Amino acid sequence: MVENEDKFVFPGDEVGMAEEWISGEGTYEDEGKIHAAHFGVVKYNEEDLEARVEAINSIVEVKEGDIVYGVVEARKNSMAVVSIDMVEGSSRGVKEDIEASIHISEVSDDYTEELEDEYLVGDIVRAKVVQAEPTIRLSTIGKQFGVVKGYCSQCRKDMKYKKNKLYCPRCDIYENRKISKAYGKIKLKRKNN
Template sequence: MMEANGETKKEFVIPGDYIGVAEEYLPGEGAYEENGKIYATLVGNLDLDMTRRSASVISKTNVLPQIKEGDIVYGEIVSVKPQMVYVDLLALEGHADKKLSANTKARIYVSQTDKKYVKTISTEFRNGDIVRARVVDTQGDSIRLSTAEDSLGVIRAVCGVCKRTLGMKNEQEGKEGNLECSYCGSKETRKTADDYLKAKL
């Protein structure tokens, strides 16, 4: 949204969101440049300063109440193991403009991935994917999550070859290779949410 002075543009972004080109802006705090494009590294408000020609992400500092069972959260996949993935939590649904406090580490086990049987979790999630999940357990040193609902799962996937955002293929082609990279042509499978690439925090 353009501010009244016409100099600053602000909107909400999550890690991996495209926010501009290096020809127009310099990456500031919470942003990085790759192949001439600028992407967000934080959850927060995008601050495009037209005067200084800089693109930054301003992270929120308000503290949330403790995450509880049943909450819907957003996170980034940071490590994929044979039977689980590790997730860095980014935001709590309904409070995406506030910074998470306390424990922000979580796990999704293969048994909590989908309603159907999943043999290998690495076919459903990859490092860098952004997911929406439900909190099923908050005990111990890591929160346990589930994506075994149609509305839960990957909301933005990263190509395993070139690291760009994957697009959804024609739904009639089925689950196998349900995502495709428009840049390098890689076809990949994920446990996607039903609003893949349309999700709003």
């Protein structure tokens, strides 16, 4: 598993097998697999047989109108808390610990009764910044926004898009989410700035 091309990874993405690589900086080992601990670029050192994830050093400011990717960290009453990892169109990372919120009224064009039916902690979402100051507010209204990578609430494995829901083949269950039309299609490439 040697990759010469830079590949962006999200927290939790598998970057290698423990029998092939040593878990390096920015990674962790779980059940014989090496996973990314944070958003960044996966690098493989063939000499040391080490897989690591390098955080992206340059900093990008988040502005109103930006399209961002982030991890749902918590759900509180009528709000989801998202940790922003990346601004679309930029090869640079954002400042560490940038938190934003998605109010229940900014989830979907449809009426949203329960936030827990739309996002699960750990889901990766694509959202638009509707307010940048004093706090960052996001919206997932529109078909292009919502969950782009979801995990099963039972086993935490990647879910597949099937029948307008997310499906876990391991648990044989379907779960509702506010799913982006880009679910499973997002390919992030490093851009030269």
